[in-house]
Amino acid sequence: MSALEIAGTTAxxxxxxxxxxxxxxxxxxxxxxxxxxVARDPGPLDELRAELGGSFTAVAADAADPNVAGRLxxxxxxxxxxxxxxxxxxPRPIQQHTWETFGRNWDVDVRHAFGWTREALLAPLAxxxxxxxxxxxxxxxxxxxxxxxxxxxxxxRWLTAYAAQESARAGFGIRFVSLLPQLxxxxxxxxxxxxxxxxxxxxxxxxxxGQAVIELVTGTDPGQDAYLLxxxxxxxx
Numbered sequence: 001m002s003a004l005e006i007a008g009t010t011a012x013x014x015x016x017x018x019x020x021x022x023x024x025x026x027x028x029x030x031x032x033x034x035x036x037x038v039a040r041d042p043g044p045l046d047e048l049r050a051e052l053g054g055s056f057t058a059v060a061a062d063a064a065d066p067n068v069a070g071r072l073x074x075x076x077x078x079x080x081x082x083x084x085x086x087x088x089x090x091p092r093p094i095q096q097h098t099w100e101t102f103g104r105n106w107d108v109d110v111r112h113a114f115g116w117t118r119e120a121l122l123a124p125l126a127x128x129x130x131x132x133x134x135x136x137x138x139x140x141x142x143x144x145x146x147x148x149x150x151x152x153x154x155x156x157r158w159l160t161a162y163a164a165q166e167s168a169r170a171g172f173g174i175r176f177v178s179l180l181p182q183l184x185x186x187x188x189x190x191x192x193x194x195x196x197x198x199x200x201x202x203x204x205x206x207x208x209x210g211q212a213v214i215e216l217v218t219g220t221d222p223g224q225d226a227y228l229l230x231x232x233x234x235x236x237x
Contacts, residue, residue: 007032023206
C-alpha cells in the first residue's frame with residue numbers, strides 16, 4: 001500500500017484514546033485515512049474526534065471483548081488494522097504478584113490480539129490489508145517488575161507470525177506484522193517502568209510510533225513479520 005493509497009482507505013485502531021494508540025490514530029488520519037478509534041473511555045475519544053474532525057470515528061467499547069472484534073470488523077472492513085489496546089501491569093517483584101495480577105496482560109493484551117487476529121482471518125480482510133499488532137521490546141529482554149507482561153507481549157509476537165503463515169497458506173494476501181516498541185517514559189505505562197529501571201537515552205514518542213506505522217503500511221519488506229522500534233527507527237527482527 002503506497003502513501004497515496006492510505007488516503008481514503010479505512011483504518012481501525014484499538015486503544016486509540018491515549019499513548020501510542022493516539023499517536024497512531026493521529027498519523028493515519030493526517031495521512032488521509034478514515035480512522036475508527038476504539039477505547040473503553042469515551043471522554044478522551046471524544047477529545048480526539050474534536051481534534052481530528054470528520055476523518056475520525058469514535059467507538060467506546062472494550063477491545064478485549066470478542067464480540068466487539070467481530071462486530072467492528074464486519075461494520076468497518078478496515079484495510080489497516082492496528083491492535084494496540086492493553087492493560088497496564090502492576091509494578092511489583094514476582095513474589096508480590098498473585099496469579100490474577102501476574103496474568104492480567106494475558107487476559108487483556110493476548111486475548112485482545114487473539115480475538116481481532118482471528119476475526120481478520122475469518123472475515124477475511126481484503127487482499128492487501130495489513131494487521132499491525134503492538135508487542136513490546138520487553139518481549140525480547142524481559143521486565144522483572146511487570147509480572148506476566150513480557151511473556152504476554154512475546155505471545156503476541158508469535159501469534160502474529162502464525163497469522164502471517166495462515167494468511168500465506170490460504171492465499172488471503174493479508175499482511176500481519178508485530179511492532180515491538182522500546183520502553184519509553186513518553187507514555188503513562190512506560191513512565192512508571194522507565195523510572196523504575198532508570199532508563200536513559202532518546203525517548204520513543206507516540207508521534208514516532210505513528211510515523212513507524214505509516215512506514216510499515218507504505219513500505220518495508222512484505223516478508224518481514226516483526227520489527228523492534230526505537231527512537232532511531234524500525235529494526236527488522
